[in-house]
Amino acid sequence: MAAFAAGSYRPSPGRGASPGFRFTLYAILAIVLMFLDQRRGWLEQARYYLSAAAYPLQLAVNSPTAAWRWTEQIFETRATLEAENAVLRQRDRALELRSQRFEALARENGELRGLRDALPPVADHWIVAEVVNVELNSLRQRVLINRGARNGIFKGQAVMDSQGLLGQTMHVGPWSAEVILLTDPEHAVPVQIERTGVRTIAVGTGDNQSLALPYLQANADVKPGDLLVTSGLGGVFPQGYPVARVTEVRHDAVQPSAQVRAKPLAQLDKLHEVMLVWFRPDHPAAPIGLAGGSTIGSNLTTGNPDFQPQAVAARSTGGQPGPSKAASAKAASAKATASTAARTKAAPAKAAPAKTKSKSKSKSGESKPEGAQKPSGAGPAAGTAPAGTAPAGTAPAGTAPAGTAAPETHP
């Protein structure tokens, strides 16, 4: 012990180890922790409890903001509320009008796919979470939300707002969850250009108003104004949800790929409330697990926080930037076939609000007979059913085995 006592420090009597010894101990401990944490999942449980411990403090930090919002609401005048109400009515009417034909179209689509009934919407249900106003990391695009595993949130769950995609959950605690936004430099989302069906990957830039499309070839058909929708690959987001709009395309003679920027549709700068969405695993538009194959895709939608393999899905889209992404980009663009284009049309382009609408409808009316008709072996059914749909390599698009499998409804 004395050998470690270095410098001017004199170990006090009765206080055991010297700083050198303790430093070695703590350093080794920290390194071991890092290794365990990198082998994903080994420390998930510890992280879960630690984030529970951190949550009260985060709430305390958030409380001034929350109190401010609350007082703002209290003192809102009648006139403001009436004006807001009028706007909402207007919007409601517009959405109703837009979704009137939806039922008929959904049925028609189902018939075209050879099903007896209309497909239920891919989004099964969702909950609203509030953003806890806490600084996580000023240089990364992360936010904390006030829902966690106790609300059924799981790792790698899609987070959206009414305009489009926001990101996905990253660390989940019992009452809170950390969300990585689309624009985080470590986040990548597989998308396709809605107009042409070309698939590529949108990568965050660290700026909350901009996404980059680094894997588009220089001669790719893309122009400003193009809508990017999720392509359904990658195992987290289902197919056809709006992500961003292309703002800038630069063709640089020396670069083999076009320099394309897009602006996310979701309101990333005014984050207050977000939606966490559960998707039907057996829907043809459901997320398709790319890397690990079927298991990822099937676990994703079960809403079980214990299914930590989702970490793989989250990391494989977000984590390693290098070769895996490039490879999947290649695979993605290779698969831009006719069936893709058809699929793209099936999901209305600017349908975020319309979709939300239909979701709520089906939730009340449609989904019950569906559920009754099928074998409702909830958990395990979800595990097996999408295995048929999921072999990502072969036929991601139109195969629709949904007629046989169980669309499970979460309470």
Place this chain on the structure above:
Amino acid sequence: MSVRQSEPRGRMLLTALVALILSVLPLPHWLAVARPAFLVLTVLYWSIAAPRAGGLTLGFASGLALDVFRGAVLGQHALALTTITYVAVREHQKIRSKPAFQQAIIVFAALAVYEFILFAIDGWSGHPLTSPLRWVHTVTGAIVWPLATAVLERSHSPR
């Protein structure tokens, strides 16, 4: 700096908690980037002023707390903070006898080492963050150091 304080531990934990809150307080982006690493400064202060009371354990625990709050790889901040705490504890007498300006320079160096360790681990663990903005807090941290010591000194010897 009265080191012969009977038991500064309560104060130590309290100031560490306040520093932690200060470091997760939501701020506008430009301000957040320049925000000094308050908890790191506090830990440094205590390891210089009262190396026996907190020292490495305080450093490690605070680092772990930062890991949890920052959503980083567990152990990242812990390792970085333990390292600079060790140096501070070892050299606390030399640092303590320096005038404020020189102390600030030493603190700057310590913060730079701290940030470099974080940077390296970010790279190794596959979450690289190369923005030069991440180094800004080392400068602001050194600038607020004299102020921070004044406040913290007051906290453990009120009169």
